[in-house]
Structure formats: structure tokens, C-alpha cells
Amino acid sequence: MSLDIQKEKVKMSPIEKEVRRRRTFAIISHPDAGKTTLTERILHAAGAIQMAGHVRAKGERRRTRSDWLAIEQQRGISVATSAMTFSWHDYVFNLLDTPGHEDFSEDTYRTLTAVDCAIMVIDAAKGIEERTRKLFEICRLRDIPILTLINKMDRESEDCFDLLEEISSALALDVCPVTWPVGRGATFCGIYDISTKQWRLSKEIPEDDKRRQVALEEAEVAADILPSFDSKAFLEGSLSPVFFGSAIKDIGIEDLLMGLAEKAPFPKAQHAIEREVNAEEDKLTALVFRIQANMDPNHRDRMAFARICSGRLERGMKLTHVRLGKQFGLNAPQFFFAKDRQIAEEGYAGDVVGIPNRGNLRIGDTLTEGEVLHFTGVPSFAPEILRRIRIVDAMKAKKLRQGLKELGEEGVSQIFRPMDGSQALVGVVGTLQLDVMQARLAAEYKIEVTFEGTSFSEVRWVRGERTKLEDFFAMQRSSIAEDIDGDPVFLSSSAFMMERTIAANPDLEFLSIKRLQGAS
Numbered sequence: 001m002s003l004d005i006q007k008e009k010v011k012m013s014p015i016e017k018e019v020r021r022r023r024t025f026a027i028i029s030h031p032d033a034g035k036t037t038l039t040e041r042i043l044h045a046a047g048a049i050q051m052a053g054h055v056r057a058k059g060e061r062r063r064t065r066s067d068w069l070a071i072e073q074q075r076g077i078s079v080a081t082s083a084m085t086f087s088w089h090d091y092v093f094n095l096l097d098t099p100g101h102e103d104f105s106e107d108t109y110r111t112l113t114a115v116d117c118a119i120m121v122i123d124a125a126k127g128i129e130e131r132t133r134k135l136f137e138i139c140r141l142r143d144i145p146i147l148t149l150i151n152k153m154d155r156e157s158e159d160c161f162d163l164l165e166e167i168s169s170a171l172a173l174d175v176c177p178v179t180w181p182v183g184r185g186a187t188f189c190g191i192y193d194i195s196t197k198q199w200r201l202s203k204e205i206p207e208d209d210k211r212r213q214v215a216l217e218e219a220e221v222a223a224d225i226l227p228s229f230d231s232k233a234f235l236e237g238s239l240s241p242v243f244f245g246s247a248i249k250d251i252g253i254e255d256l257l258m259g260l261a262e263k264a265p266f267p268k269a270q271h272a273i274e275r276e277v278n279a280e281e282d283k284l285t286a287l288v289f290r291i292q293a294n295m296d297p298n299h300r301d302r303m304a305f306a307r308i309c310s311g312r313l314e315r316g317m318k319l320t321h322v323r324l325g326k327q328f329g330l331n332a333p334q335f336f337f338a339k340d341r342q343i344a345e346e347g348y349a350g351d352v353v354g355i356p357n358r359g360n361l362r363i364g365d366t367l368t369e370g371e372v373l374h375f376t377g378v379p380s381f382a383p384e385i386l387r388r389i390r391i392v393d394a395m396k397a398k399k400l401r402q403g404l405k406e407l408g409e410e411g412v413s414q415i416f417r418p419m420d421g422s423q424a425l426v427g428v429v430g431t432l433q434l435d436v437m438q439a440r441l442a443a444e445y446k447i448e449v450t451f452e453g454t455s456f457s458e459v460r461w462v463r464g465e466r467t468k469l470e471d472f473f474a475m476q477r478s479s480i481a482e483d484i485d486g487d488p489v490f491l492s493s494s495a496f497m498m499e500r501t502i503a504a505n506p507d508l509e510f511l512s513i514k515r516l517q518g519a520s
């Protein structure tokens with residue numbers, strides 16, 4: 001396999017060379033389609049793990065990096081999001097894991113703001129499933145190019161043409177097969193690479209084997225009736241190259257990786273309020289898109305995951321923490337692998353580094369070499385479920401305040417403090433977030449809480465001229481609260497009441513999405 005990108009790199013600056021060999025991606029799928037198995041295979045191919053099965057050993061149920069939280073193990077779903085950096089041939093990949101469960105869709109959305117492309121894994125027996133469709137829609141909103149893996153070809157599957165047709169019509173997406181399966185189910189034994197006309201078979205099979213003939217004929221028909229690969233359409237997100245394979249049998253996975261290396265985009269420019277920041281600029285800029293606590297149960301630590309947006313990261317750099325207007329020493333930035341972490345001595349745009357910190361970094365923060373920049377990619381969504389939090393032991397109220405603040409900053413849930421001084425409200429997209437919140441408050445802060453219903457069901461961030469806002473707050477005092485940034489929200493008991501309030505206050509803005517750093 002030749003992946004020589006040296007030639008085209010001759011005239012480039014050192015930073016440009018580094019940027020061009022980076023691919024930052026996520027894997028999206030419906031639960032059980034094979035995301036964990038694929039992750040394992042990819043890490044194995046890249047030599048990041050010794051053997052497949054390492055990421056999530058059976059029996060012992062060791063999980064991937066995404067699966068640290070105890071609650072996740074109990075429920076067998078992926079709650080936390082994580083990043084893994086590894087090299088393959090001449091490329092550096094950053095794989096960001098997204099939670100499989102829909103209750104954590106806000107986390108997923110944030111993670112998808114930090115990738116340049118995605119692999120969509122589809123179970124060959126099931127086709128497009130509900131969660132795949134939702135995740136796909138998020139990618140489409142952000143014009144993220146998508147490669148498709150039709151997985152589990154070693155099992156009974158739908159007809160390949162039907163699958164392609166289903167993807168195309170269900171997602172309004174053009175598809176172009178890059179590889180074609182040889183055999184199906186129990187007789188699946190490899191893939192045929194349509195453009196290079198090469199066979200990659202898991203065992204020797206004769207030239208005149210029926211499976212080869214069928215694959216050739218079908219691949220020819222597919223090439224005739226389906227669009228051919230068009231880089232522009234792919235980068236715009238309107239066409240997806242499709243790979244067939246079996247993650248568990250390790251068939252077709254290297255082809256997928258090669259497709260990612262050759263076809264997926266290198267890190268692109270990122271938008272800040274002030275200007276667009278090009279990945280190849282000299283000065284380092286980075287955006288925190290996720291906070292994760294308790295990665296190592298043995299010592300309570302808090303890791304901010306930042307995507308480098310430009311420049312060159314060096315350990316020990318003194319950066320500017322733009323929100324706080326303070327110096328920030330980058331003493332121990334880390335790269336993560338399957339099981340290990342390692343100090344990041346240097347990094348470039350597209351790389352995701354973990355920055356250990358004591359709570360001064362939060363989602364949406366920008367780090368620079370001095371320039372005042374606010375990256376705009378990471379949004380907060382108005383929660384769909386609101387609960388009032390009740391503490392069992394009233395003596396622990398102060399500790400609860402701290403816990404809520406910290407968990408709110410990590411994005412576990414949103415916290416709203418009513419202006420009338422009543423108990424805090426917790427806002428979530430899915431109820432599992434409440435379970436995580438409750439479990440973590442108990443485990444990490446030794447605080448027992450329960451959640452109660454509230455008369456409020458709708459939240460909007462309110463913005464407007466100061467005097468108009470003050471008048472509004474005075475009138476609506478019992479329905480106004482602050483989020484963890486101190487930004488005001490209006491709470492309402494129904495969508496109807498919300499609409500009425502919005503209509504009655506044309507001078508104010510009521511926002512259902514808050515771009516962090518105030519750039520909505």
C-alpha cells in the first residue's frame with residue numbers, strides 16, 4: 001500500500017506539511033452497528049494497540065477510552081466522549097469518539113464541531129437506523145464530509161444495491177462504492193477495489209470462483225449506474241464514498257483507512273468572531289470543545305480537550321486564556337491512545353490534546369499566543385427537560401453549589417439559578433443526563449440529590465438593550481434565571497406561553513441556541 005504524500009509536500013512550510021497529513025474524524029452509528037469494533041480495528045491497524053479485543057476485552061468488559069464512567073459500564077452505553085491520536089503510514093489521525101446514546105446528543109454535537117469528517121457505520125442487515133439518521137443530519141448541518149462503511153458483511157445482509165439505494169434515498173445523499181464485497185454472509189471473503197481493480201481477499205480463492213465473477217459483474221453495474229467519486233461533492237457533504245467490510249473479521253478496514261487518508265480533508269480554517277483562522281498560520285490557537293473529569297478513577301482530574309486550530313503547539317508554552325484575559329501555562333498537554341496517554345511535545349492543527357486543569361478551562365474557551373479571538377463553533381442548546389434539584393442533606397448546600405457549577409462547566413447538564421433565589425434548575429436533553437448528574441454528585445461530591453418536576457418546560461436565552469432587559473426582568477422576576485456564565489434566561493410553562501412572551505417583547509431576542517462566548 002503506497003501512501004506517499006512526500007512529493008506534493010516539497011514546496012510547503014513545515015507547518016503546512018504537518019497540517020496536510022492530519023485527519024480529524026469521528027465515527028457515527030446506531031448502537032450495535034460496530035463502532036467499538038471498528039475503533040478497535042483502526043487502532044490495531046495503526047499499531048496503537050497490540051491486538052484487537054484490547055479496547056474492550058470480553059468478559060472483563062474493558063471499554064474504550066470513551067467508556068470510563070462507571071455508569072456507562074452499568075448501562076452498556078457510551079456516555080463520555082474521548083479523543084485518540086495515532087499515526088498510520090504518513091498520516092496522523094485524531095479519532096474523536098461520540099456517545100452512542102441519543103440522550104447525550106449535545107455532547108455529540110460539540111464533538112462534531114471539532115472534526116473535519118466522519119465515518120458512518122451501517123449494519124448491513126439493518127440499513128439506515130434512527131440514530132444514524134439523526135447523527136447524519138447533524139453532520140449535514142455542519143457540511144461534514146462522510147465516508148460510509150457497510151459493516152457486518154460476514155452476516156446475512158440486505159442486497160448491496162438495495163442498501164446503497166436506501167442510503168441514498170433515506171439521507172438524500174449520493175453514494176459511490178469504492179470497494180465491493182466478494183461473497184456474502186458465511187462466504188464473504190474479501191473486497192474488490194473498484195478503481196484500482198485489485199482484490200484483497202482473506203484467503204486464497206481461484207480466479208474462476210463464482211464469488212469473484214459476481215463481484216466483478218456487480219461492481220461493473222455499480223460503476224455504471226452510480227456516480228463516480230467527485231472530491232468537490234464529497235467535501236461539500238453531498239456524496240459519500242462507500243466501503244464494504246467486516247470490522248470483526250478485519251476485512252475492508254484498511255481500505256476504509258486509506259480512503260480516509262486520501263479522500264478526507266485536512267484541517268480547515270475555523271471561524272472566530274474576529275476573523276477566520278487558517279490552520280496553517282504560525283501562531284497557536286486552540287478551542288476547548290469538551291471537558292472530561294475522572295478519566296483516571298485513581299486521581300480526580302479534569303481534562304479539557306482542545307482542538308488545535310492553527311500553529312504549532314509546544315509543551316511549556318505560555319498561552320493567553322482569552323475569556324479570563326490571563327496567562328495560561330501549557331505544562332502537560334497530552335495525547336491519548338487506546339489505553340495510554342503521553343505528554344504532547346508538539347502538535348498541529350487538527351490534533352486534539354487533553355489539557356489537565358483545575359477548572360479554569362471550560363467548553364468554548366479559546367487559547368492563543370496573545371491575540372483576542374473567540375471561536376464560535378461550540379453551541380449550547382435550550383434543554384428539553386427541566387427539573388428542580390432537591391438536596392437530601394441541607395447542610396451540604398454549599399458543596400452542591402460547587403458540584404453543580406463544576407458539572408455544569410463540564411457540560412454534564414445545564415444549570416439555571418432562578419433570580420428569586422429558589423433551588424437551582426437542571427436542564428437536559430435526555431433523562432440519562434440526569435442519572436449521570438445524580439451518580440456523579442453522589443460519587444464525587446458525596447451529595448445525595450433528587451429531581452422534582454417544575455412548572456417550567458421551556459427555556460430561552462434573552463438578549464437586548466440593558467434598560468429593556470431590566471424592565472422585562474422586573475416584570476417576570478419569578479421566571480428569570482441565570483446560566484453558569486451569568487447569562488439570563490427566560491423560563492416558561494409551555495411553548496404557547498413562550499410564543500406569547502416573545503410576541504409581546506419584540507425588542508428582545510429569545511434564543512434557543514447560545515453560541516458559547518456570546519456570539520449567537
Ligand code: G4P
Nearest residue numbers: 029030031032033034035036037151152155246247248249
Ligand atoms: P457499537 O459500538 O456500535 O455499539 O457496536 P460494537 O462494536 O459493540 O458491536 C456490536 C456487536 O456487533 C458486537 O457483538 C460485535 O462483536 C458485533 N460486530 C461488530 N462488527 C461486526 C462484524 O463486522 N461482523 C459481525 N458478525 N459482528 C460484528 P456483541 O455480541 O453484542 O458483543 P461482544 O459479545 O462480541 O462483545
